[in-house]
Amino acid sequence: MNETFSVKKYLRNLKLPFCPGCGAFTVMNAFLKAVHELGYEDLSSFVFCSGIGCSAWIPSPYFIADSIHTLHGRSIPVATGVKLMRPSLNVVVFGGDGDIVGIGLSHFIHAARRNLDILVIMVNNMVYGMTGGQVAPTTPFKAKTTTTPYGNFEQPLDAANLAVVAGANYVARWTTAHQNELKEAIKKALCLNGFRFIEAISQCPTAFGRRVGFKDAGEMVKWFKEKAIPIEQAKKLGEEDLTQKIILGEFIQRKRQTLTETVYSAIKEASNVEEN
Amino acid sequence: MKTAKQGVYFWQGSEACAEAAILAGCRFFAGYPITPASEIAEHLAKRLPQVDGIAIQMEDEIASIGAVIGASWTGAKAMTATSGPGFSLMQESIGYAFMTETPLVIVDVQRAGPSTGQATKCGQGDVMQSRWGTHGDYSAIVLSPNSVQEMFDLTVKAFNLAEEYRTPVILLSDEVTAHMREQVAVPSIEQIEIVNRKRPKPSDKAFFGLTEVPPMPAVGEGFNVAVTGSTHDEYGIRSTADPLVHKRLVERLNNKIQNHAEEIAHVESYNTENCKIGIVAYGCTSRAIYEAVEYAETKGIKTGYVRLKTIWPFPEKPIKKLAESAEKILVPEMNLRQIFHEVKKVAEGTAKIIPINKIGGGELITPEELLDIIIKEAE
Numbered sequence: 001m002n003e004t005f006s007v008k009k010y011l012r013n014l015k016l017p018f019c020p021g022c023g024a025f026t027v028m029n030a031f032l033k034a035v036h037e038l039g040y041e042d043l044s045s046f047v048f049c050s051g052i053g054c055s056a057w058i059p060s061p062y063f064i065a066d067s068i069h070t071l072h073g074r075s076i077p078v079a080t081g082v083k084l085m086r087p088s089l090n091v092v093v094f095g096g097d098g099d100i101v102g103i104g105l106s107h108f109i110h111a112a113r114r115n116l117d118i119l120v121i122m123v124n125n126m127v128y129g130m131t132g133g134q135v136a137p138t139t140p141f142k143a144k145t146t147t148t149p150y151g152n153f154e155q156p157l158d159a160a161n162l163a164v165v166a167g168a169n170y171v172a173r174w175t176t177a178h179q180n181e182l183k184e185a186i187k188k189a190l191c192l193n194g195f196r197f198i199e200a201i202s203q204c205p206t207a208f209g210r211r212v213g214f215k216d217a218g219e220m221v222k223w224f225k226e227k228a229i230p231i232e233q234a235k236k237l238g239e240e241d242l243t244q245k246i247i248l249g250e251f252i253q254r255k256r257q258t259l260t261e262t263v264y265s266a267i268k269e270a271s272n273v274e275e276n
Numbered sequence: 277m278k279t280a281k282q283g284v285y286f287w288q289g290s291e292a293c294a295e296a297a298i299l300a301g302c303r304f305f306a307g308y309p310i311t312p313a314s315e316i317a318e319h320l321a322k323r324l325p326q327v328d329g330i331a332i333q334m335e336d337e338i339a340s341i342g343a344v345i346g347a348s349w350t351g352a353k354a355m356t357a358t359s360g361p362g363f364s365l366m367q368e369s370i371g372y373a374f375m376t377e378t379p380l381v382i383v384d385v386q387r388a389g390p391s392t393g394q395a396t397k398c399g400q401g402d403v404m405q406s407r408w409g410t411h412g413d414y415s416a417i418v419l420s421p422n423s424v425q426e427m428f429d430l431t432v433k434a435f436n437l438a439e440e441y442r443t444p445v446i447l448l449s450d451e452v453t454a455h456m457r458e459q460v461a462v463p464s465i466e467q468i469e470i471v472n473r474k475r476p477k478p479s480d481k482a483f484f485g486l487t488e489v490p491p492m493p494a495v496g497e498g499f500n501v502a503v504t505g506s507t508h509d510e511y512g513i514r515s516t517a518d519p520l521v522h523k524r525l526v527e528r529l530n531n532k533i534q535n536h537a538e539e540i541a542h543v544e545s546y547n548t549e550n551c552k553i554g555i556v557a558y559g560c561t562s563r564a565i566y567e568a569v570e571y572a573e574t575k576g577i578k579t580g581y582v583r584l585k586t587i588w589p590f591p592e593k594p595i596k597k598l599a600e601s602a603e604k605i606l607v608p609e610m611n612l613r614q615i616f617h618e619v620k621k622v623a624e625g626t627a628k629i630i631p632i633n634k635i636g637g638g639e640l641i642t643p644e645e646l647l648d649i650i651i652k653e654a655e
Binding site: 014044045047049060061064065066067068069070071074076077078079080081082083084085086088089106107110263266267269270271273 | 303304306325326328329330332334335336338339340341342343344345346347348349350351352354368369372495496498499500501502503504505506512513514
């Protein structure tokens with residue numbers, strides 16, 4: 001903890017694949033800084049699972065760690081198998097909004113319902129970035145994307161609230177404009193158990209920003225700051241007042257029994273039945 | 277009872293499969309309910325926790341095979357069981373398991389398709405899907421049991437092949453074989469051959485190449501293994517554009533199975549060197565050949581057969597041998613010609629290949645039906 005922080009300690013000597021100005025750099029940095037501040041000298045107690053999309057490349061293969069880069073949308077099922085068989089490992093899922101709450105939405109809900117002991121960090125850039133900027137389930141209403149050239153005619157999904165309703169033990173949302181808060185949320189989540197979900201609103205200047213009128217990544221981050229409203233304040237406002245806002249903060253922290261606890265107590269019960 | 281003791285049991289096919297899996301070392305099952313495969317999940321849900329294993333019902337078949345892949349990377353032997361519709365949903369992940377060299381076993385208890393079809397009725401329509409279901413160039417190992425005893429034996433075999441070749445292995449069962457009850461002889465655990473995956477030495481770093489079947493680490497052991505379904509080099513590092521890396525990887529993955537096709541391809545043969553009429557059959561349909569051949573012989577018709585226990589890689593050699601002797605080869609199947617075309621590819625020109633097909637209602641091809649055709653073709 002005393003030594004100065006450098007991401008290099010945790011990264012393979014490979015060129016990172018992200019575009020200039022991408023929010024994935026910020027999220028990667030926040031995660032590794034959180035790990036560093038918690039005193040992890042390396043990532044040997046972690047397993048990273050990710051799907052397909054730019055954010056799935058945050059851990060794989062760049063982290064010097066075990067990483068399983070799975071199919072599009074399927075990081076959480078793979079993480080389920082890993083965590084159940086090796087409950088002592090810290091299983092962390094990185095993914096984009098398309099990966100986690102588009103194609104993989106059902107797994108996300110069920111993992112939260114089961115209270116599976118994993119941390120899911122969803123980098124929400126509001127678009128399918130890797131494939132060139134198509135509309136996502138998180139794209140704001142009326143936003144122009146390559147597949148909604150006349151503006152998005154759908155309403156975006158509130159992933160953080162969904163995780164709360166489904167049963168997650170910990171849910172927080174921050175943006176890349178709130179690096180310290182994001183890092184602190186990751187630190188907190190890494191010290192809790194059960195299903196933990198952190199949504200990091202992030203900028204994709206390449207496939208989203210420039211199409212919706214932002215000059216560069218900096219302008220997008222500024223936009224996040226302007227739209228941000230703390231959850232405590234948001235609770236006092238009506239739905240109308242919140243349509244153009246990004247609600248930030250901790251959505252829930254609770255101590256529901258976790259899946260590893262219940263699965264392993266079932267195994268114990270089975271062997272007791274057997275002995276009788 | 278921890279694992280099944282040596283003895284003779286009267287089991288359902290699904291039960292024999294589940295008990296064999298446990299004896300083979302399987303300690304993780306994830307599945308989703310589907311007729312006619314649910315009994316395997318039910319039996320393992322009861323039995324796995326008794327041997328400190330885990331059985332979990334996932335939200336769908338995609339999640340099921342995903343969890344199995346994750347479990348396999350912790351070093352566990354893991355499996356799932358499904359039927360046609362679920363098997364279709366798993367195809368993308370089967371390709372992933374092949375590409376990442378993740379050993380696992382998938383039991384497909386076939387029913388009458390396509391689509392929902394006749395969900396409770398037997399069929400053999402997944403033969404080609406089991407070989408070609410996922411996208412891209414790949415090779416499959418697929419076994420076909422035709423009795424409850426073989427549901428036991430070939431489940432053990434499926435785990436062994438998965439571990440030996442570091443690849444997904446499919447046990448292509450069917451409604452009849454999985455649901456019927458028969459006598460099963462379970463050997464003592466010492467008599468059962470168990471193969472375990474090759475593990476890396478502490479200094480090993482190449483888990484995706486350099487040797488035909490590279491050693492497989494588990495997560496959490498300090499190997500820093502990078503697993504990806506993207507094209508990757510020997511060290512697991514993604515290589516999305518280099519043609520040589522892709523060629524090297526995909527050719528090795530296919531060759532490690534194809535170069536051992538003869539070792540993997542198991543058949544049961546009878547009178548293949550001295551027959552006029554030959555039969556090539558597999559799975560539940562092959563149960564009719566024994567009686568039909570016996571009766572044909574009493575009528576003086578020299579009849580032989582090759583019964584496929586391995587469907588893929590396709591056992592070419594024994595079929596070529598059969599064709600050298602037989603003038604005609606009958607291929608009975610509960611589908612509209614699938615293995616027929618494979619037999620044709622191997623033996624056309626040497627023998628005349630005659631398809632016998634029956635679908636719907638789960639009605640099996642009977643020994644009488646088969647005998648009638650043998651008599652007709654022998655004239």
